[in-house]
Amino acid sequence: xxxxxxxxxxxxxxxxxxxxxxxxxxxxxxxxxxxxxxxxxxxxxxxxxxxxxxxxxxxxxxxxxxxxxxxxxxxxxxxxxxxxxxxxxxxxxxxxxxxxxxxxxxxxxxxxxxxxxxxxxxxxxxxxxxxxxxxxxxxxxxxxxxxxxxxxxxxxxxxxxxxxxxxxxxxxxxxxxxxxxxxxxxxxxxxxxxxxxxxxxxxxxxxxxxxxxxxxxxxxxxxxxx
Numbered sequence: 001x002x003x004x005x006x007x008x009x010x011x012x013x014x015x016x017x018x019x020x021x022x023x024x025x026x027x028x029x030x031x032x033x034x035x036x037x038x039x040x041x042x043x044x045x046x047x048x049x050x051x052x053x054x055x056x057x058x059x060x061x062x063x064x065x066x067x068x069x070x071x072x073x074x075x076x077x078x079x080x081x082x083x084x085x086x087x088x089x090x091x092x093x094x095x096x097x098x099x100x101x102x103x104x105x106x107x108x109x110x111x112x113x114x115x116x117x118x119x120x121x122x123x124x125x126x127x128x129x130x131x132x133x134x135x136x137x138x139x140x141x142x143x144x145x146x147x148x149x150x151x152x153x154x155x156x157x158x159x160x161x162x163x164x165x166x167x168x169x170x171x172x173x174x175x176x177x178x179x180x181x182x183x184x185x186x187x188x189x190x191x192x193x194x195x196x197x198x199x200x201x202x203x204x205x206x207x208x209x210x211x212x213x214x215x216x217x218x219x220x221x222x223x224x225x226x
Contacts (some may be wrong), residue, residue, distance in 0.1 A: 014164040017132030021168045024125045028172055031114045031121075032179040039111065039186055043076045046193035050200060053082055057204040062086060077107050081194055082201070089205040096205065100198050104191070111187045115180060122176040129169020136162025 011018050049072065056065035066086050072079035084103040088096035140162055 010164055013161045014168065015132055015136055015161075017128055017135065017165050018168065020128050021125060021132075021165060021172060024121050024128065025168075025172050028118065028121050028125075028176045028179070031117055032175075032183075035114055035179075035183055038113075039183065041075060042111075043073075044078070044111075044186070044190045046078045046190065046197050049076065049078050049082060050197040053086070054201060054204065057201065057208065060208060062089070062205075062208060077111075077190070078194060078197065081107060082197065085198060085201060086205070089208070093202060093206055097198065097202065104194050104198075107194075108187060108191055111190065112184070115184060118176045118180040118183075122173045122180065125172035125176065126166070126169040129166040132165025132169070133162045136165065 011022070014021075049069070052068065053065045056062070056068065066083060069079045069083040069086065081100055081103045085096050085100035088099040137159065140159055
């Protein structure tokens with residue numbers, strides 16, 4: 001090859017399957033950008049709200065804790081999970097845990113929206129590339145079969161043109177897989193922190209519902225009354 005090719009020239013050499021790969025590449029980039037914006041805009045921090053709610057509960061102020069969570073912005077993802085936990089505390093430990101877990105699952109589902117498309121694209125892109133390569137190889141060998149003078153340049157030229165789709169397909173798959181793993185790691189971190197926050201708050205809520213509510217004594221020391 002005497003000179004390099006531009007992307008447009010490579011696209012043309014790749015044949016009709018390059019249009020499918022172009023669509024896959026656009027879809028991959030669009031999904032990654034949309035998911036990154038979603039996860040950045042939504043505040044997925046758990047510790048600040050958990051500690052604030054725990055401080056309210058240590059003073060026996062469950063209503064104040066609920067009002068605080070209801071006043072949080074919609075972008076604070078953990079707020080709705082902790083609110084479901086507090087609002088169902090009066091129904092017992094099992095009920096409030098199920099309510100919080102159900103709300104957490106809904107939040108996780110929204111965070112993972114589009115991830116299945118990334119995994120599908122990471123599989124479809126290289127397969128499409130291989131299909132384009134096989135199709136190109138068929139054309140290359142057909143040219144060899146009808147040629148009266150077969151030389152190394154004719155053979156090599158047809159083969160490297162056929163392999164272009166494989167290269168593009170693998171690039172798309174690599175980008176999709178890297179993005180998926182980075183994004184799912186953030187979601188998994190949120191899930192683990194949410195589960196820990198629920199487990200941290202359940203004992204305090206159970207103590208309150210059982211009647212062990214902290215009250216302020218005159219000497220500013222907390223005692224518990226049954």
